[in-house]
Amino acid sequence: MKKVNINEKLNLFDEYWSPKIVGELNGQFIKLVKVKGEFVWHDHKNEDELFLVIKGKLIIKLRDKIIELNEGEFFIVPKATEHKPFAEEEVHLLLFEPKDIEHTGKIKHELTKEKPEWI
Amino acid sequence: MKKVNINEKLNLFDEYWSPKIVGELNGQFIKLVKVKGEFVWHDHKNEDELFLVIKGKLIIKLRDKIIELNEGEFFIVPKATEHKPFAEEEVHLLLFEPKDIEHTGKIKHELTKEKPEWI
Numbered sequence: 537m538k539k540v541n542i543n544e545k546l547n548l549f550d551e552y553w554s555p556k557i558v559g560e561l562n563g564q565f566i567k568l569v570k571v572k573g574e575f576v577w578h579d580h581k582n583e584d585e586l587f588l589v590i591k592g593k594l595i596i597k598l599r600d601k602i603i604e605l606n607e608g609e610f611f612i613v614p615k616a617t618e619h620k621p622f623a624e625e626e627v628h629l630l631l632f633e634p635k636d637i638e639h640t641g642k643i644k645h646e647l648t649k650e651k652p653e654w655i
Numbered sequence: 656m657k658k659v660n661i662n663e664k665l666n667l668f669d670e671y672w673s674p675k676i677v678g679e680l681n682g683q684f685i686k687l688v689k690v691k692g693e694f695v696w697h698d699h700k701n702e703d704e705l706f707l708v709i710k711g712k713l714i715i716k717l718r719d720k721i722i723e724l725n726e727g728e729f730f731i732v733p734k735a736t737e738h739k740p741f742a743e744e745e746v747h748l749l750l751f752e753p754k755d756i757e758h759t760g761k762i763k764h765e766l767t768k769e770k771p772e773w774i
Binding site for chain 2: 537538539540541542543559560561562564566583584585586590598603604605608609610611612614632633634
């Protein structure tokens with residue numbers, strides 16, 4: 537039962553595409569992640585996923601459109617929707633998603649993180 | 656499938672203590688709310704509740720301690736934990752909680768909102 541300061545937590549790591557858990561409620565995790573460059577196309581069969589931009593500009597490519605997210609904006613990728621995040625410059629994100637979600641869905645990739653850690 | 660700009664949504668209403676729904680995922684709602692003054696002591700028997708401060712300073716009184724939240728900080732009130740939010744000046748909050756949560760738990764109060772609306 538402690539409060540979380542988002543920027544203090546973001547200062548604890550530098551690695552890209554490696555979400556860290558900072559909160560848990562109702563079977564969901566709150567995660568923070570730094571990203572830069574292009575991720576892999578993937579979907580999550582049963583889980584919706586929220587991306588909230590804390591800093592920077594995130595592009596989320598969907599098969600039929602492109603979402604541009606700036607600071608203070610969020611987008612919910614519905615379950616079973618292929619998506620590919622992209623960031624030209626470093627972006628800081630907050631994610632809301634179920635505890636048992638897999639990082640890259642059923643795709644196994646060098647970027648796949650099997651077990652996110654708490655910070 | 657549209658992105659949400661948090662500040663644009665906050666500009667759509669002025670009423671205090673009346674959460675508005677701005678997103679839905681995995682059986683949970685994302686809500687925005689403006690608060691000022693003191694709320695009522697209540698708990699939620701089965702739901703954890705997340706408070707993220709977008710603007711201002713929120714005090715969350717618990718029975719055994721007081722949490723002070725500033726911009727960019729969040730706190731998760733565990734289920735069945737009595738809490739009483741308080742804001743000396745206007746505060747803007749993002750809430751993350753299950754869809755079927757009741758605003759003031761089992762307490763009925765003049766501040767109770769029965770059905771939050773989408774904006």
